[in-house]
Structure formats: C-alpha cells, structure tokens
Amino acid sequence: MSEQNKPLTCNFCGSDQYEERRIEYLYSYKGEYLLVPDTPVQVCTNCGMVYYDAAVLKEIERRFFAIRQKQERPDRYIQMPTTSYAS
Ligand SMILES: [Zn+2]
Secondary structure: OOOOOOOOOOOOOOOOOEEEEEEEEEEEEOOEEEEEEEEEEEEEOOOOOEEOOHHHHHHHHHHHHHHHOOOOOOOOOOOOOOOOOOO
16 A cells, blocks of 8 residues: 655645545455545645545554454445456
C-alpha cells in the first residue's frame, strides 16, 4: 500500500495548496476488501494528487483486522460486480 504523508509542497507539481476532502477509500489485503466512505484526505488543488494521513490509514487497517477477527462489526455489506478486462 502506498502511504504518503502530505508534504509541504506537492510531490508532483510543487503546489502548496491543498483542500480537505472526503473520499471512499478501498482497503485491500490479500483479496479481502473494506470500503471506507468519508475517509478524510488532502487533495492538491492544482493537480489533484491525493494524500492520506498515516494515522487515518492505520485506523482503517485496525478496523479491517478487527472486523476480520469479528471483534467489530461493519456498518453493512455490499456486493460489487467484477469484470476481468482480459477474459
Ligand atoms: Zn499537485
């Protein structure tokens, strides 16, 4: 997984302008997934590069394993269609 703390200036375009947004983050681990709506991220307003806070990612990871080990319950389960590009 790519973990990137927000740098002072964007790694890609050098801009120092960010805005906080909420996105749907899809955590994956060995073919299992946890979808996390309303994940707070910092987005470079110039090029759109998304930066995740390491603490946010750690919390998502903690919840994934808590749910996996049935210590916590997810809000709900969803079904996703999948399609292989090369079939
Ligand atoms: Zn940028």
